[in-house]
Amino acid sequence: MTSNLCINRLILALTLCGGLPFTSKAELNYSDKAIVQQSTIKVKGTVVDEQGESIIGATVIQQGTKNGTITDLDGKFVLDVPEGSHLVVSFIGYTNSIVSAKPSMTITLHSNISDLNEVVVVGYGIQKKVDVVGSISTVNSKQLESRGVSNVSNMLTGHLSGVTITQRSGNPGKDEASIRVRGVGSFGATPEPLILIDGLPGSWSDLTPSDIENISVLKDASSAAIYGSRAANGVILVTTKGGKDGRTRVSYNGSMGLSKAFSLPEFAHSYEYATYYNMAIGKNTYTDEMIQKFKDGSDPDNYADENYLEKLLGGTAFQTKHELNVSGGNGRVQYMASLGYMRQNGLVPHNYYNNYQGRLNLNAEITKRLKLNIRLSGNVADRHEPSTPGALDLSGVTSIIQQAVRYPGLTPTYMSDGSLGLGPKLQGTPISWAECASFYRTDDNRFKANAELAYTPLKGLTLKCVGGYHYGASNNYDYRCNMILGDGRGTGPSSLTEQMTLTVYKTFQLLANYNIQIKKHDIMALAGYAWEDERSRNLSGYRNKFPSDETPYLDAGGADGQLNGGGGYDWAMQSLFGRIVYNYDQRYLFETTARYDGSSRFPTGNKYAFFPSVAVGWRVSEESFWKSAPSLHFFSNLKLRASHGVLGNNNIGNYPYQSVYKLGSKQNYVFGGVYTQGAAVTTYVDPTLKWERTKTTDFGIETGFFKNTLTFNATYFYRKTMDILYKPAASYSAIFGLAVSQVNTGELENKGWEFEIGYQNHYKKLQYHVNGNLSIIKNKVLTLGMGNVQQTNGMVGNGSDLFIGYPMDMFYGYKTDGVFLNDNEVASWYDQTAIAKGSRAGDLRFVDVTGDNKVTNADKVYLGSRIPKYTFGLNLGLAYSGIDFSMLIQGVAGVKGLLTSYAGLAFNQEGNIQRWQMKENWNVQQDNRYPGYPRLEVTSGSGSPNTQLSDFWVQNASFVKVRNIQVGYTIPQNQTKKWGVSNARVYLSLDNPISIDHYKKGWDPENTKNNGTYYPVMSTYTLGLTLSF
Template sequence: MKKKSTYGIAIPILNINLFRKMKLILLFVAISFLQLSAVESYAQNAKINLSLSDVTLEEAIKTIEANTQFVFFFNNSAVDMTKHVNLDVKNGNIKEVLNQILSSYKYRIEDNKIVLLGAVQQDGKITGVVSDAFGPIAGANVVVKGTTNGTITDMNGNFSLDAPKGAKLQVSYIGYITKELTVGDQTNYTIQLAEDSQALEEVVVVGYGTEKKVNVIGSIAQIGSEKLENRSTPQLSNALTGQMAGVTVIQRSGRPGNSGGEIRVRGVGTFTNADDDKAATKSDALVLIDGIPGKLNDVSSEDVESISVLKDASTAAIYGSRAANGVILVTTKTGREGKVSVGYNGYVGFNTPTALPEFADTWQYATLYNEAVGREAYTQEEIQKFRDGSDPDHYANARYLDEVFSRKGLQTGHDVTVNGGNAQNRYMVSFGYLKQNGIVEKNDYQRYNARVNLINELLPGLKLTTRLSGMYGNRKEPMAPGGDDADNMLVLIQKALRFPGLTPTILSDGTFGAGRELHGTPAGWIKSDSFYENPEFSMNANVRLDYNPIKDLQLSAIGAYTYTNSEERTYRSTMKLSGDRVLGPSELKHKMGKTIYKTFQATAEYNKKFGGHSFGILAGYSWEQEDYRYVQGSRDKFPGNDLPYLNAGSPDNQKSVGTGNAWAIQSGFGRLRYNFNERYLFESTVRYDGSSRFPKSKKFGFFPSLAAGWRLSEENFFKENESLGFISNLKLKASWGRLGNQNIGNYPYQSVYELGQNYPFGDTYTQGAAVTTAVDPTIKWEETETIDGGLEAILWNGLLSVNASYFTRRTYDILYKPSGSVSSVLGQKISEMNTGELKNFGWEFEVGHRNKIGDVSYNVNANLSIIKNKLTTLGVGNVEQLNGLVGNGSDLFVGYPINMYYGYLSDGVFLDENDIKGWHDQSKVTPNPQPGDIRYKDISGPDGVPDGKIDPNYDRVYLGSRIPKFTFGLNLGVEYKGVDLSVLLQGVAGVTGMLDGFAGWAFRGDGNIQKWQAEGRFDPANPTRYPAYPRLEDLSNSVTPNIVSSDFWVQDASYIRLKNIQLGYSFPKKMLQAAKITNLRVYVQAENPLCWNKYKPGWDPEINTSGNYYPILATYTIGVNFKF
């Protein structure tokens, strides 16, 4: 090696004071800068004249050193000194010299020293083939690590890439373990990737345990926490929308604290009566939170580890009596081994309605009302005052709906999670806070969540799991004052929707306007002291003990206690209106309900493997009991509005009422699983339930299931076929099972006396008791039988997954109050009985794709459900309805779906008198038809053929159902160097809705008129056959021909909604290390920002309302989450 000197300065500063240290440091820095300046000056100014021909590099370097002040430093092994070079420089600088003799080497000029760094690596073209055990892999990523230089393999696994010697080559493909290798002298490479078995090892949560996904035979859909976190959905149910095939979520309202979606698993499994107090929940799935029944919308999405939906009987039958409409298993997060980790997610945003109807100005209203009634109800002078605003106290142009929906409701959420522990003890503690301001003033919802999950290994083989959770929520809403029937906020909104703004909310003198009904205006009511609040508190304690006395045997015991307390306080204040009118009296109603739920479960599970055989046996016992207590009190005539407490009201009209009830279920259950080499799969479950809701002779129900599966991909003939090597898993499956439903009242088979009945004795009435309901003493379980068959495939080790299923679901002995009433004979109501049969059947499809190309990772997941619903039998006591109900009725017709619309088919409107005379006789529907009235089609007659007459007995038909035939979702995600984007689209098709009442009919009950009605109405001066709205008429009397149920009012309620779009950025981990932050992500998102549909303007098809509603909300937020 060329000799080289080492030099430096050793300064003994350890024992000198700080001032001297600072002076020496400054002196050293100054000398360094002066030295650098001097060197740069020489290197830049030195002029060299040299000419050398065909000399070795060593000779050239010695010549330069001899003629200049430059000195070369190098390693002999890294530089070929025998290489011949040429040099010809006249009055040039050192860089010109070096570029001629060192073109193949890197160098650095330091001081007057020239350091040779080694040879320049020249990019060489390398080629190769990427394969696995079965052959070439197409689409694999081949990248020079740390650069953007890369390519993908072709259909035969081949690639070609420019890469320097020594570079790190990174080869990756979804479903395989990434491989790295160093580029050497060779130019062709054969690279074999090993399978990553993660896709085949995925575990899903099932009833009373877990199971490898590839071995699950039944129909289970599961989503993980990554699909739920960071969503600004106050109600967890709405986060499931569009995520899973066969799971339909319909959001009927955006009302804060009460906006949760209706979840239907594989259609609507039963039908209910409008007066049934369980009508809203009878078709709901059973929700189990860590194995205990609970409310899905009380759980914070940040606490959820996974949600599994059990869709068929083979998976749900182990829950027997409450699983007829599916089971939703929510598993909350638990602690993980390691040091303490703290996570935070917070967001803030605002809400706006997805759609709002637009109304005509009041001068237009007055003009069109004159047209509707055929007389001058409003003079031209009055119309002008409405138009020019010259007398706003008497001729206003108020926008009641805009005044009610007056704010962009702020929404914020904060969640903190702490977890950690060791192998013996782990913990997870979380706290959550949600505040949602509605778009209506005084309409707010707050919720606090707390959860503690502990896992303690008490002894070897003995584990204690403790889960404690609490929730406090409070919903507040405005109310109408005393003297009005608007006893909840939805009616208040309906009145804002209904009435034209002819009088102002507040007059010029500051008093409140009297409104259309002389009871004030909706926006004025909001400003009153009236209010509604609904505080609710719940607490759950769930303790589980697992013991393994011997290998393969686990004994488990679970005890849980849930306490729920719910209150409702409704205060309707007095309120002074213009003209000295006072609304009142003030009134307060205070309701309190308390529920205590207790359960004990015990299971024994034995799992054994020997040879290729694997089997598991589970046996269990379950006991549940729920007690409910309710009390209500009310008083009126309060001395003022500042003391809304019962003891401040007058006792003259005080009222009180109380009640209580209880129910219990006792069950035994079991499950047998078997598989051979994870190739042939079998599972059977049984459950025997006894319910207090049925008489002794019918108390118990038996609910079995059978399922079998065949993994063809595990067969030798399959594995040996190289052409099938891309199929990682292929499974055929089939199942059968029976489930039960007992979701009715607590005492349907018992004849009970109801107090508060009046008996006449002469001229007076005496209070007493009476049997008011006729009961069926033989009432029994409603049952559902399901048959399911399907195929599951994983291709290219998880690059693509495909699931397809066909199912039938038959519900019989439906618990229903028959329509054939006996009240006219016995003077009694009729209770539930077993009657009717319903069938749901259809297909489900799921396709998933994920991949990584270079630094870009992406995934696509799509699902589609095709579900048909059909009533097969009406049953005892039910009578086919001949008269269709206008609006959202529940007509039942054999061969058609439930929740259907039934009415006439229309064919435009009458144009003139000649048109009326030439049409069918529809006098039974339209006694005196006029131009602009709806024409109805002649469908049939007494002989089954059209008879030229429109008759309600023969000419009404099925018009559609509110149950969607098609439900679909599309989930898209992409990530690139910390930037991530996710998009969720969902929708329904093959579904109808109806705009009726104040939402669809102009001038209904002194109501308003919307712009689409005004602009699309039948115009006698320019008649058209198919206007958007028939002739205008006064609909104070609801019995008018044009608003009978017909397809004129039925709307296509199909839609595609952009449910969620989220853009985030995760900061590089190296940047966060100094702050000891392990993860930091910021994001913006929108929930429900867009909806494509054919519904009438201003109305969201998902709501399907007659005007009594709260709009669905679009939410826009910005958030941050981090962990440290």
């Protein structure tokens, strides 16, 4: 925690006046005579924090004596001590430091992140950490520094209990993580948490790490109900840095790094592919002569041996970040201005992301009663990726990667004469697609302005008026070139689709805060009104047959076949909210919150809803009976807390309750002998739609031991989501005579435990800390309402991934017991012809679960879920004489993944074969009952009996990953001051270097939904430099 000059001056004044415990001057000089008898030195020093900023009012004492002093307004001190003495340096909120006395020295104190005086950002305000009765997890700026990942959302991984963060892509500019707070809260509306930056909605791409002061995640009703209808999936509050009184401070953080794919599957060489293809199909499609040509490379134009995926993703990519921050203040005005630039190159050709960011935070004291806070920020970003050439029924870089996974490298990208090869489908290869003139580009420009005017008419009463304006302009370009292949044929006419989108968000808030203290009673009250409005419009155009790839502009294309389109949306909200916080004698805590929200997304009669909460807390460690018990003195803190409340979710479409008339040939009719254009309602919508509601209950305990060097917190939570928006079963369409849209019909629960433990201490110059967290979350579907359908096995659900009594996103399929070793076993096994006709040796043996001597749909069972039951993180840190080391470990357990499609199936739609499939298939292990892969076969788009969803393909997706390893060195200040630099640190950071898992080699267990169709997550090696002036 960084000191504020005003607070430091107060502490200094209180210390000098006896307001804080300290030794008097007479006591300090109690042993002048003894000191004179020894050789003394005059120590002149400065006490600073980790950022090199002076700490005012720090205590400096000769160890074992009462000889001491405090630092002045510049953090400096002078003290006479005997030679060989040690100094104990301390300050509130920092870990004590013991150093050897020298004539000239600079002493760095490290923040004590468990300090009970720490404040926590809550909705529309701040509270002391010890007074918080809600469930809130926090991350400070120190924990996010110097990481090599490009998106702030990925930096949070492993730091927060109850928060599951999943990174599913390394695509530059599209690598934002998926964040789930306390499980998945809905299978209807979007389960994303609400993200607020300085109190107003934002996104991770709006931020640079150096701008962040702290992040709070509100997880229960007590902390989140103040945000009502958008809080059901958690609220993430990001506070950006502000200026501080004192001299102008300039800081720079720059880094350069190299990234590579975290993991890639290994595929067969062409001659191996041909050999195993013959084995799979049962005949010599590839002759021995052909196989030999693949092997010796004697005819590369016709018998190539390429690895498309390795060529596409096997290299390294450069990235760089530069952030400049200027801050300061003069007592009346504080300012912070920052500029940031990031360049992130992808592994694929023509794939990159540029992001330019600027921010200005200004706090001004107009009068003693009137203050103005302004927050301005802007982003200019462009993202570029290759796209497929004209006429291909594919688009974007992920489609190119998918086809690189799919196709064996039997045909060359380039012929020996330099022309483009024809490729597997006479359309070129994935490599030529990535290198051609096709592209998909997004230009994104955003500007955000927030202003707050605060007036204090009476002591304890503050009135605030807040206004916000956000402007966003996005242009998307999808250009497809006509790629000319080696035989002169083109892939199809070139085309361009261009779309422009403008979005404007406005908000207005009125807030009143009142704080009063009456003897032992502390009362804080908040009342507020908020209005929000967002409007978006888009226009699109399409043309084809461009004369040149050098002119990808709409007006250069042919007018024949041109298309245009457009659309948009509007939504608005208005809210009333309030909070009362009561604290009696720092022991008994009470808080109640309520919000009344109205949204344009719901019909008249259901536009408004009420979201209340209540919480209580008891600081047991402040009781006199506790303090007087000698056996309990090792307790620094013991707090019990509980909360209950209701939250809402309005993350649905903007017009879900409005009927839409559809135009089309099916709606046309004959009127008066003339065929006439018609319109009709084709989908029934529920005119009584209402909010999804989540009831939450929390019980927690917070403890600290040995002056909070050791802390332990535990929380039990229960969340029940009701009125989930879900599309009813198809049978209801027959009743209504048309398709049925979403209705409020489902229920879901998430319950579990969260644990946090931390230990920090020092041994002489060695500072160290260990922080760990563990979350145990059980997700269960309670009902689908109108979506309930009883299956043949008695289970009730949608027949796919939602069943009553089981987690969401589950796998529903067959159990297996190895493979048939011979045809006799097929004949003696249960009759499985209902699901697997024509079974033979090497095929999977499906288990008869019901015991009726046959395998049918009734034998399908629950096989696991993609939602992890256990999530954990471990953060380790060491610091010694300017050298620092940290490691972040994170993992999940009790989670499954499905390995299928091009990632799991050999020769899928005549696709490729991986090395593990070559080694582990039944054809080469015919005496193995449980091979790693069944009989080889060439499958079509409809698959085969072996490819049905079964436990054979459902894999253990648990993992432990080292998310970050970092080593840094802070150059001694007596050296950096010669350069005019107050603080300088160099560091080496490794992100995603190691994974321990049981998933099939080359595939990421964190990304199991898009089998073979995802941009791999990056391992990044970063070298960086931070400077302070």
